[in-house]
Amino acid sequence: MSVHTSKGIDYVADWIFQIDDLVPPFCVEVVLKDRHRFYLHSVASKDVETKSLVLRIWDLRAFSDNDLDDLRTNLNSINSRKELNDEQKIHPKLDWANLRLNIKDIAYCVEWHDRIWPEDERPKIGF
Numbered sequence: 001m002s003v004h005t006s007k008g009i010d011y012v013a014d015w016i017f018q019i020d021d022l023v024p025p026f027c028v029e030v031v032l033k034d035r036h037r038f039y040l041h042s043v044a045s046k047d048v049e050t051k052s053l054v055l056r057i058w059d060l061r062a063f064s065d066n067d068l069d070d071l072r073t074n075l076n077s078i079n080s081r082k083e084l085n086d087e088q089k090i091h092p093k094l095d096w097a098n099l100r101l102n103i104k105d106i107a108y109c110v111e112w113h114d115r116i117w118p119e120d121e122r123p124k125i126g127f
Contacts, residue, residue, distance in 0.1 A: 013051060013103040019043045022084045024075065025058045025094070029110040032101070040109075041096045051103040059095040067093055 019028075021042070028040035041056035063071065071091045078084065087094040 010103065012106055012109055016043065016053070016055075016103070016106070016109060017046050017048065022081050024078070024081065024084055025060070025071065025090075026075075027112050029112065030055065030057070030099075031107045031109070032105050033107045034105075035107075038099060044098060053099075053101055053103060055099045055101070056096045057099050059097045062093045062095075067091065 016030075019040070019042070023040045023042060025039055025041075030038045030040050032038075038055070038057040039060070041058050044054040044056050046053050060068070060071075071094065074090050078090065084090065087096065
């Protein structure tokens with residue numbers, strides 16, 4: 001699926017519109033032009049023509065620093081993205097929310113690599 005702008009390819013849109021699976025917490029950070037930051041959970045829906053998106057984002061608002069440490073520890077025990085389907089088993093406070101926006105609201109995305117992003121074998125990197 002390709003999203004083109006008048007000056008060429010919109011790499012952010014092309015990349016984000018290709019995501020079709022659940023993304024582990026802390027692996028993809030979406031930064032909006034208003035400086036808000038969110039960790040991507042999945043792309044719930046997308047419209048290439050209007051460049052509109054509904055992104056699911058990991059909701060970490062209720063997490064304390066200790067909770068975040070526990071979450072990172074728990075993520076180390078996950079071996080497959082399928083295990084991310086039940087977020088309560090990963091951490092009791094882990095949840096997600098829907099973020100509705102236009103692709104032009106996104107300033108940039110950071111793709112942090114983890115051993116299950118993509119799903120091939122990777123060594124433990126700290127969470």
